[in-house]
């Protein structure tokens with residue numbers, strides 16, 4: 587048997603393959619340079635244009651650019667009027683910011699377990715967790731697969747709850763015939779460096795409610811009165827007022843310069859992501875030690891992350907050991923996600939323990955994300971497949 591790189595063997599690949607490498611092309615580099623030369627660096631005309639482009643891509647009424655998705659989730663909770671003592675239901679299988687923002691508002695994150703097959707929040711579990719204090723639900727479209735929004739919206743309506751979607755993985759997603767960004771009350775997207783549309787740091791919040799959109803624009807920039815960024819523009823002096831002690835959550839034109847051209851390629855990139863996703867699926871379905879992602883009808887998956895589950899009962903190693911071995915083969919990997927309720931802070935503060943959310947734990951213990959960036963070539967994908975096969979051959983029982 588081939589010796590693992592971890593044990594001194596030759597790595598499956600010579601050069602380290604970075605996980606989640608951003609795919610930056612000449613068009614956005616030119617636009618960033620033009621922005622720098624324009625002298626307008628912070629929120630300005632390019633942010634306005636990116637918002638217009640994003641709005642028409644999503645097909646929603648309002649898109650407000652921010653400096654992160656986390657900022658979007660935080661502002662959404664503010665719009666929903668979440669206060670100390672309220673409860674907000676979300677998934678334990680997400681990035682920590684989804685739940686952190688609930689704590690920032692003084693509210694309590696209430697986790698509802700996920701579906702074992704999809705990793706998405708289970709509507710039945712949401713129902714079980716509703717109390718008199720529940721004010722909102724934050725579903726997360728995990729890996730780019732939409733949650734069961736029909737059921738979630740029905741539960742929300744019956745119980746007068748806000749629905750705030752964490753669409754950090756879901757720019758391209760449709761649920762049935764509806765584009766994500768138009769279903770819940772407010773939807774937050776991420777343009778972080780590893781996401782499908784990249785501005786380095788950045789985010790967008792969408793809504794079809796005029797009043798909320800107006801407030802979001804004020805909240806994102808210190809609570810200054812409408813279009814305060816224009817106070818330095820050629821349109822002339824406009825005195826501003828402070829309507830609210832708002833936040834510093836605005837996007838820069840330098841970021842929007844990237845976003846405008848990233849968004850132009852999003853549909854083309856999805857085809858590439860779909861191809862790489864299929865290549866992985868085809869290679870791994872025949873390996874009994876690996877469980878591949880299930881396919882679903884009536885949705886469009888953003889193919890943001892390709893995740894496998896290791897069948898640990900068939901392997902002589904744990905997931906972390908497997909991850910270390912793959913990294914030694916020069917394949918960068920990610921873990922999405924370690925179940926939040928088992929992290930130090932959440933355990934200590936809310937008294938969570940192993941066994942509380944069995945499906946989230948099942949996935950958390952077994953998941954590995956493989957590189958899926960559109961910057962990669964088919965050869966890169968084949969290197970990943972070969973490396974996974976090699977590590978499986980070594981550890982299988």
Ligand SMILES: *Cc1c(COP(=O)(O)O)cnc(C)c1O
Nearest residue numbers: 654655656681754776777778789
């Ligand atoms: C990346 C991510 C976020 C945070 O996005 P930022 O733009 O970095 O704030 C939130 N939720 C999920 C599920 C994510 O993956």
